[in-house]
Amino acid sequence: MxxxxxxxxxxxxxxxxxxxxxxxxxxxxxxxxxxxxxxxxxxxxxxxxxxxxxxxxxxxxxxxxxxxxxxxxxxxxxxxxxxxxxxxxxxxxxxxxxxxxxxxxxxxxxxxxxxxxxxxxxxxxxxxxxxxxxxxxxxxxxxxGQLSYMRLCMHCEHQAHSTQSFTVLSLPIPTSTTKCSIQDCLSLFFEQTTLTGGEQMLCSVCRQRRETAVLTCLDKPxxxxxxxxxxxxxxxxxxxxxxxxxxxxxxxxxxxxxxxxxxxxxxxxxxxxxxxxxxxxxxxxxxxxxxxxxxxxxxxxxxxxxxxxxxxxxxxxxxxxxxxxxxxxxxxx
Ligand SMILES: [Zn+2]
The missing domain is CATH 3.90.70.10 (Cysteine proteinases)
Known part of the structure; x- marks a missing residue:
């Protein structure tokens, strides 16, 4: 005791x-x-x-x-x-x-x-x-951990895949709300984005800069x-x-x-x-x-x-x- x-x-x-x-x-x-x-x-x-x-x-x-x-x-x-x-x-x-x-x-x-x-x-x-x-x-x-990226040329639909290792994920915070959860931040981080204008990427098939859709996935947690x-x-x-x-x-x-x-x-x-x-x-x-x-x-x-x-x-x-x-x-x- x-x-x-x-x-x-x-x-x-x-x-x-x-x-x-x-x-x-x-x-x-x-x-x-x-x-x-x-x-x-x-x-x-x-x-x-x-x-x-x-x-x-x-x-x-x-x-x-x-x-x-x-x-x-x-x-x-x-x-x-x-x-x-x-x-x-x-x-x-x-x-x-x-x-x-x-x-x-x-x-x-x-x-x-x-x-x-x-x-x-x-x-x-x-x-x-x-x-x-x-x-x-x-x-x-x-x-x-490892992230994988899929880049899709919006013109010819050519897909390019790449991976990147990370130790810290820096998550954006949704600006539309004053209350949010970690899931909201993660969803925003992994949301598909489209690169337009000056951010367009060079497509290896089109050999030109094209609008590119980027999908990020958690490949290896x-x-x-x-x-x-x-x-x-x-x-x-x-x-x-x-x-x-x-x-x-x-x-x-x-x-x-x-x-x-x-x-x-x-x-x-x-x-x-x-x-x-x-x-x-x-x-x-x-x-x-x-x-x-x-x-x-x-x-x-x-x-x-x-x-x-x-x-x-x-x-x-x-x-x-x-x-x-x-x-x-x-x-x-
Ligand atoms: Zn293309």
Missing amino acids: EKRGYSSAVRLHGWNTPGVCGLDNSGNSCYFNAVLQCLCSTVPLVEHLLNKDTHKELCRVAQVFVRLLEEMWLGSSPSCAPVEARSVLCSILPQFNNYSQQDAQELLIFLLNALHDDLKKSQDQNKNCATAAGESTIVSHLFE PEILVLHLKRWVKQHHLFRVTFISHNLDKQMELCPEWLKGSNHTGSLNMGHYTALCHNTLTRAWHCFDDSAVREVQDNLVQSPNAYILLYTRKPFQKEKSTDVCSFCFHLPS
């Missing part, structure tokens, strides 16, 4: 719960902290990076990221300062080397790319390792789908729109569990980012507001300020028999 009481106290304060760790703000770094929280709650990524076999010969970005994960998942402090992670990132990506508010979506893409490149370098250096597999890394395995809502319109004005639901699962057969997301309030240059992440051990949601962490009830997770959303196709589950990293996923009982 005593143990149970301790456990709920731990959960209440977020102390000693693996993966529930605030991040200190080092001056306008809430966007940085919110993005890190989303990545650090992505259990398959955490498991892979904390696996001892993985971090034998990691390069710089991955090393720093692993050290941060160790603090957040294995440490005992309610918060830590991601100073090293930020300084390494800034040395590689100088555009983030100032203290003005940056865009979280750009950072997320840069960070995933840097981590992917770094892990690939480590794999190449470690070619003897049986797990080294071509161009793919845990980052591309989890976050990379990623394990973890990252959606970015294009809330910024001209002059960086926040596009105020209320999201009425997040039941994306019906349309895309994704996990109904809303994994995590980054919220933004304010304008692009000013404002504040927080992250709402699901902890797979406690099965509880937490709001990460820099170093402050609080538990959030499931029904309060949806936010009208959602900006970046991460969905997983399969719920993250920890089987007791799993040996990989089981040490770091000890749930206080």
Whole structure:
């Protein structure tokens, strides 16, 4: 009984719960902290990076990221300062080397790319390792999806097909309404469009620029789908729109569990980012507001300020028999 009481106290304060760790703000770094929280709650990524076999010969970005994960998942402090992670990132990506508010979506893409490149370098250096597999890394395995495009010449009906990989889908928001759902944004993104005027494309059969119908399809959904809502319109004005639901699962057969997301309030240059992440051990949601962490009830997770959303196709589950990293996923009982 005593143990149970301790456990709920731990959960209440977020102390000693693996993966529930605030991040200190080092001056306008809430966007940085919110993005890190989303990545650090992505259990398959955490498991892979904390696996001892993985971090034998990691390069710089991955090393720093692993050290941060160790603090957040294995440490005992309610918060830590991601100073090293930020300084390494800034040395590689100088555009983030100032203290003005940056865009979280750009950072997320840069960070995933840097981590992917770094892990690939480590794999190449470690070619003897049986797990080294071509161009793919845990980052591309989890976050990379593929879109296919069909372009139809409106004159001769010639079809041209192409594909493109992506890590983040930037969704337009319908302008005709003040309330919409994620489905509305997805429908708009995948809506067939016709390129006319200066946008006409060269048809290889007609050998001329022609009106072209373009149909975009989700060819290969990623394990973890990252959606970015294009809330910024001209002059960086926040596009105020209320999201009425997040039941994306019906349309895309994704996990109904809303994994995590980054919220933004304010304008692009000013404002504040927080992250709402699901902890797979406690099965509880937490709001990460820099170093402050609080538990959030499931029904309060949806936010009208959602900006970046991460969905997983399969719920993250920890089987007791799993040996990989089981040490770091000890749930206080
Ligand atoms: Zn044609």
